[in-house]
Each structure stands twice: as C-alpha cells, then as structure tokens.
Amino acid sequence: MxxxxxxxxxxxxxxxxxxxxxxxxxxxxxxxxxxxxxxxxxxxxxxxxxxxxxxxxxxxxxxxxxxxxxxxxxxxxxxxxxxxxxxxxxxxxxxxxxxxxxxxxxxxxxxxxxxxxxxxxxxxxxxxxxxxxxxxxxxxxxISVSGVRSLDDAYLSTTDINSWVKYHSRERYLALTEACWETRAFGDFWQHCLVAEGAIDLAAEAIVNPWDVAPFQVLVEEAGGRFTDLGGAVRYDGGSVLTSNGHVHDAALDLLRR
Known part of the structure; x- marks a missing residue:
C-alpha cells in the first residue's frame, strides 16, 4: 500500500x-x-x-x-x-x-x-x-473512537433486527441491547463510521458480505477501535461483523456467544 x-x-x-x-x-x-x-x-x-x-x-x-x-x-x-x-x-x-x-x-x-x-x-x-x-x-x-468503557454506558446500533432471527439469534442480540445504555438501527455503512468517529460505541450485524464491511476494518482500527466477526476473528469475510471502540468489545462478544 x-x-x-x-x-x-x-x-x-x-x-x-x-x-x-x-x-x-x-x-x-x-x-x-x-x-x-x-x-x-x-x-x-x-x-x-x-x-x-x-x-x-x-x-x-x-x-x-x-x-x-x-x-x-x-x-x-x-x-x-x-x-x-x-x-x-x-x-x-x-x-x-x-x-x-x-x-x-x-x-x-x-x-x-x-x-x-x-x-x-x-x-x-x-x-x-x-x-x-x-x-x-x-x-x-x-477521527477516533469513544472512550466509553462499560456496556451499560454504551451506544449500540444494528441494521435489521430480522436478520438476527434468520441468520443468528435475536435472543443474543436482545441480551446485548439490554446490557447497553441506548440502542438504534442506523444500519449499513453509517453505523460503522459512527463507531470510528466516536459517536456510538458498538455496531453489530449478523449477516454481511465482504464488500459490505471491508473498508471498515482499516477505518475502525486506524481510529483506535476493534473489528471482528461475531466469533471474535479479525476478518472482514467472516459473514458477520462487530465494530467497537475496543473497550467494550470483549464484553459484547461474550453476550453474543452465549
């Protein structure tokens, strides 16, 4: 590069x-x-x-x-x-x-x-x-990610909650929403950009294609955050995605894995 x-x-x-x-x-x-x-x-x-x-x-x-x-x-x-x-x-x-x-x-x-x-x-x-x-x-x-360090202070976004029903587990996502301070569905690209610039703290999607998220791995990481799939692997082609400010990433993964 x-x-x-x-x-x-x-x-x-x-x-x-x-x-x-x-x-x-x-x-x-x-x-x-x-x-x-x-x-x-x-x-x-x-x-x-x-x-x-x-x-x-x-x-x-x-x-x-x-x-x-x-x-x-x-x-x-x-x-x-x-x-x-x-x-x-x-x-x-x-x-x-x-x-x-x-x-x-x-x-x-x-x-x-x-x-x-x-x-x-x-x-x-x-x-x-x-x-x-x-x-x-x-x-x-x-830009840089937020400094929020606890899920109960975190702002979370997803795309379409029905995608969790079809491809993952709505109950797991709802457990994450209940652990967070506020939730929205900004959806698609925008939520990951908001994570990178520190406006929100977490964005999770249960089903994505590589072209949906490839730019966000470098964008979020260069902003100081973390990018993984929902299994915790650092890859843009894992079929799912979780972006965060880094501080709340492991706690979110733990709830999504249960």
Whole structure:
C-alpha cells in the first residue's frame, strides 16, 4: 500500500459520487431484483462498471471483487467494491447510502473509503495513516473512537433486527441491547463510521458480505477501535461483523456467544 493507493481510492469515490448524485431520486431510476431478492438499480451497476474501468487501466494486475459483477479475492492485491451500500435507502429517496471501496493486500484491508454524498460526508483510512472524515468538501478531520468503557454506558446500533432471527439469534442480540445504555438501527455503512468517529460505541450485524464491511476494518482500527466477526476473528469475510471502540468489545462478544 502506498499513499498513491489512497489517492486513487479517493478519486474512484469522486467518480462514483458523480454517478450516484445524478441518479439519486431520478424519476427514471431502473430497479430490478437479484436472485437473492435484494434490489439493484442502474446506478449500482453504472458505478461498479465505471470503477472497474478505471482500475483496469490504472491497476491491471490487481484483482477486483464487487457486489454486482463478482470476482474473488486471493493472495496479492484486490479491490473490493460495493457501488451503493444501502440500495434500499437509495431507491426510496433516503439519503443514508454510500459507495464503499477497499484495497486488500494478502487478505487484509489496507485502504478504505466510504463516500456518502447525499449526507455530504466521506470517511477514509490507510494503514499507518490514521482515520479521517470530510464534511461538505471541507478540510479533513482526524477521527477516533469513544472512550466509553462499560456496556451499560454504551451506544449500540444494528441494521435489521430480522436478520438476527434468520441468520443468528435475536435472543443474543436482545441480551446485548439490554446490557447497553441506548440502542438504534442506523444500519449499513453509517453505523460503522459512527463507531470510528466516536459517536456510538458498538455496531453489530449478523449477516454481511465482504464488500459490505471491508473498508471498515482499516477505518475502525486506524481510529483506535476493534473489528471482528461475531466469533471474535479479525476478518472482514467472516459473514458477520462487530465494530467497537475496543473497550467494550470483549464484553459484547461474550453476550453474543452465549
């Protein structure tokens, strides 16, 4: 990973933002269902195709894995893409959605960019370079996780509680909510960004794909927090995710494992 890689990822996010801004709330937005019944819009595919075209020219030796066009991550370098995380929000006109871009080297994310143009926010990080956010195109601001040290003072978020019924255990998640001070469902990308900038202390998801969370491993860790799956493994491809400020991580894992 070099500073050029981060700059390239930020430029990819700029290209993605130009497409998503133009298609957000468009009256002619095309929406289809994928085989898993999740929605995909013409903006999703347009963003991924545009990003892949730039990567093919700039990094022809790198692998690419994306939500809409597939691909695999192996040894070496790979770019992991989610063209629009929060597609359901996007197609309904809710502004909480983002393009997710990660560079993975030998299985570990080393660059992460999360761009949410409808919110006027962007978050990014690179190994050894800290975690940063930009609001409305202003100056970058370094971010860090909160200092909350007890679950009974912690602020927790998830995505859809029904996902815990289908893929994990709602009772385990409810036990965690009861142990925490406050709970919300900010959902998808936003909750992990809020963990990284210290606005909340925990975010848990029972079912995720690699492209949903790859940028957050480097973002949260560079902000001083922890990133694991619900079994406690430090991996972005474990099928679930728990991000935290680090202080409350083990206590949360203990409740989710019971």
């Amino acid at each position: 070099s500073s050029d890689d981060l700059n390239s990822a930020l430029r990819l996010a700029d290209a993605a933002d130009a497409i998503t801004r133009a298609r957000f709330q468009a009256v002619d937005l095309v929406v289809e269902r994928k085989p898993d019944r999740t929605p995909v819009t013409d903006a999703d595919t347009a963003v991924e195709d545009a990003v892949r075209a730039v990567l093919a020219e700039s990094y022809p030796a790198d692998a690419v894995a994306g939500e809409e066009r597939g691909g695999a991550v192996g040894a070496g370098r790979a770019w992991v893409l989610d063209p629009i995380d929060g597609t359901k929000n996007f197609l309904r006109g809710v502004p909480a959605w983002a393009t997710l871009i990660a560079l993975v080297e030998d299985g570990t994310p080393v660059v992460g960019v999360v761009s949410a143009p409808a919110l006027g926010r962007r978050w990014y990080a690179a190994r050894g370079e800290g975690a940063w956010t930009v609001r409305d195109g202003g100056e970058p601001r370094r």
